[in-house]
Amino acid sequence: MVVAGADSMGFGSYDESEQEQPDDREEDDGETVNVHEKDYDGEMSVDSDASTDELIDQLGEIKDDDAESADSS
Secondary structure, eight states, X not given: OOOTTGGGOOOOOOOHHHHOOOSOOTTOOSOOOXXXXXXXXXXXXXXXXXXXXXXXXXXXXHHHHHHHHHHHO
16 A cells, blocks of 8 residues: 655654653652552441432432522522
């Protein structure tokens, strides 16, 4: 398959020195970040007398109130 103009397409000169990364980074202070430092392996429970349907209704009311206050602004 021959692409028209493919032989004349140029990407400019490539200088490997521009692509090299410096070995000594000033911002690297040798400390690493522990991403598991604040992991939580326990249990969680919520005590509520409200049913799921009641909570969904309350959420709907909150969203309606937010929409009404945004419309009046």
